[in-house]
Amino acid sequence: MTQDPDRELLRSHTITTAQLLGIDLAEDEIEPVLDQVVRVAGLVEQLDRIDDDRITPAPRFRAGTQTGQSTIGEPPTSDR
Amino acid sequence: MTDHRALAADASAEMIGRAVATGEVTAAAVTEAALARIDRAQGRLNAFTTVTASRARAVAAAVDAKVAAGTAVGPLAGVPFAVKDLFDLQGVVTRAGSEVLTDRSPAAEDAAAVAALLAADAVPVGALTMDEFAFGFTTENSHVGPARNPHDRMRTAGGSSGGSAAAVAGGLVPIALGTDTNGSVRVPASLCGLFGLKPTYGRINRAGVRLFADSLDHVGAFARTATDLAATYRALLAAGPDGDPVLDGPEDDDRPLRVARLGGWFRDNAEDTALAAVDLVADRLAAEGAMIAAEPARLDRAGGALAAASVITYAEAGELHLDRIRTQRHRFDPIVRHRLVAAALLPADWYIRAQRVRRVWADELAAQFTDHDVLLAPATPFVAPEIGTETVVIDGQELAARPALGRLTQPLTPTGVPIGVAPVWPGGPLPIGVQIIAPPGHEARILAVLATLDAAGVAASPVAADPDRTSPEATST
Numbered sequence: 001m002t003q004d005p006d007r008e009l010l011r012s013h014t015i016t017t018a019q020l021l022g023i024d025l026a027e028d029e030i031e032p033v034l035d036q037v038v039r040v041a042g043l044v045e046q047l048d049r050i051d052d053d054r055i056t057p058a059p060r061f062r063a064g065t066q067t068g069q070s071t072i073g074e075p076p077t078s079d080r
Numbered sequence: 081m082t083d084h085r086a087l088a089a090d091a092s093a094e095m096i097g098r099a100v101a102t103g104e105v106t107a108a109a110v111t112e113a114a115l116a117r118i119d120r121a122q123g124r125l126n127a128f129t130t131v132t133a134s135r136a137r138a139v140a141a142a143v144d145a146k147v148a149a150g151t152a153v154g155p156l157a158g159v160p161f162a163v164k165d166l167f168d169l170q171g172v173v174t175r176a177g178s179e180v181l182t183d184r185s186p187a188a189e190d191a192a193a194v195a196a197l198l199a200a201d202a203v204p205v206g207a208l209t210m211d212e213f214a215f216g217f218t219t220e221n222s223h224v225g226p227a228r229n230p231h232d233r234m235r236t237a238g239g240s241s242g243g244s245a246a247a248v249a250g251g252l253v254p255i256a257l258g259t260d261t262n263g264s265v266r267v268p269a270s271l272c273g274l275f276g277l278k279p280t281y282g283r284i285n286r287a288g289v290r291l292f293a294d295s296l297d298h299v300g301a302f303a304r305t306a307t308d309l310a311a312t313y314r315a316l317l318a319a320g321p322d323g324d325p326v327l328d329g330p331e332d333d334d335r336p337l338r339v340a341r342l343g344g345w346f347r348d349n350a351e352d353t354a355l356a357a358v359d360l361v362a363d364r365l366a367a368e369g370a371m372i373a374a375e376p377a378r379l380d381r382a383g384g385a386l387a388a389a390s391v392i393t394y395a396e397a398g399e400l401h402l403d404r405i406r407t408q409r410h411r412f413d414p415i416v417r418h419r420l421v422a423a424a425l426l427p428a429d430w431y432i433r434a435q436r437v438r439r440v441w442a443d444e445l446a447a448q449f450t451d452h453d454v455l456l457a458p459a460t461p462f463v464a465p466e467i468g469t470e471t472v473v474i475d476g477q478e479l480a481a482r483p484a485l486g487r488l489t490q491p492l493t494p495t496g497v498p499i500g501v502a503p504v505w506p507g508g509p510l511p512i513g514v515q516i517i518a519p520p521g522h523e524a525r526i527l528a529v530l531a532t533l534d535a536a537g538v539a540a541s542p543v544a545a546d547p548d549r550t551s552p553e554a555t556s557t
Contacts (some may be wrong), residue, residue, distance in 0.1 A: 009361060014425060016422075017425045018421070018425060021402065021406070021424055021425070022406045023406055023409075023421060023424065025421070029417075029418065029421065032414070032418040033418050033422050033425075034422075035418070035420045036418050036419050036421070036422030036423075037422045037425060040390070040391060040394055040422060040423075040426060040430070043330035043387040043390050043391055044387070044391060044430045044433065044434075046194075046383055046384050046387035046438050047382070047384055047387055047388060047391070047430075047433045047434055048384055048385075048437055048440075049433070050433070050436035050437060050439070050440055052436055052439075052440075054436070054437070054439070055242060055432055055435045055436065056435045056439040056442075057295055057435065058281065058282075058294070058296075058440050058496070059281045059282075059295075059442060059494070059495060059496030059520075060281075060282060060323070060324065060496075061280055061281070061282065061326045061496065061520040068288075070520060
């Protein structure tokens, strides 16, 4: 059991969020999952805040977008 | 008279296709030679998860019947190919490297990309080892074991399409299919010394492909020559696009190609060997008349782009696998399981922030194509590490080795631009790849650059030696 209060808070939050999604974490799963959450949080710290309301789901290249600007397109036809 | 060269491990798809079409060799003989190589190499390379020998023989027989009847055959007539174990092969359970999918029904039909190669009269010989659900850069799959690098079996073949690269570099098949989400074609192509292509996002239909991260997944290909890579790409176009067609870029005119090396992140995160490979490519292109920018092109957001690609990957993969995580996560590889559980829990704010970074990053990269036709960067920071390597030091920083392999490919994927890999041997026994990056729709430009480098010998993909081979395998038929 960790003594770090931030880690404890994250641990509690992670268990609760997982339960909300229907995932009951076993005791031995919690710490490895927390490590991964912390890793991704570290990546998020490297993301600039972009002052723009638009979201880009995926790049789509149509007429007028040959330089590479992304446009919002239809979902792919893939078989999930 | 049988053309024995078409039966050899180093036979190109071009050579096989020509020999089969002209009746100098049968597709059946080519297929048997490939199946024998696969059987002999499995214990050494662990490239295959399924060998479709019966179907391969049936397809080869059909190709031979066409030739005998004087019917025109496709450009890949009799060419053996294999696919990463996330492409549906009719009659085979598509496992995506996971135990979780083993009890699913066999695929009722082929993936669109597989069907496209079949339409070109290529012969499917099986499915290939990969990281579980494509979540990795080293194909260290705990269920089936690691794919091994044919140039040094103690080293990784890269991932997640590691089996595809091992199969081609080991001379088991001349071409193979993979997918690239964060570098899963480009990394193994680099580490195994292959020509590789990740086409423009949306260019190749992904129907029948198990996805990993929807907005980043691309179908791609491996080959040992630029000509074979181009032929495979052209055949894949028959699969059609994902959604709206991707527009071809305007044909290049006769003016000199404008080339720039990527600087900043793409130099700081590369060892000297990788930078030497880029210099070899740039020097050769200059000798061919290209204009090489004196100063490297600098992209300030590359580090953020890598972070964005990672966050997007986690979020999309977590959502994709949520039901399986709920009910059968004990069947996942432990490393992948923990990643996917964490991925399912990510706040929406993180994903949306990453998507916004993605857009401004795509614009930053696109701006480079105002002044440059092609950009160059190493495909991996270093040559193939030994299997099991945990950490590496890059630019004075100790980093986890596995994600570090994608440091130079991952930032570029969210933009969706087409990227080729040229296999370069800057010294020593191991190869390293150089990314050839072009604007969307300009695959033809990339393939032309690769052809130039192949013809000049700057890029090359020799078949790795087969230590078990004691006698010529090409026998009279």
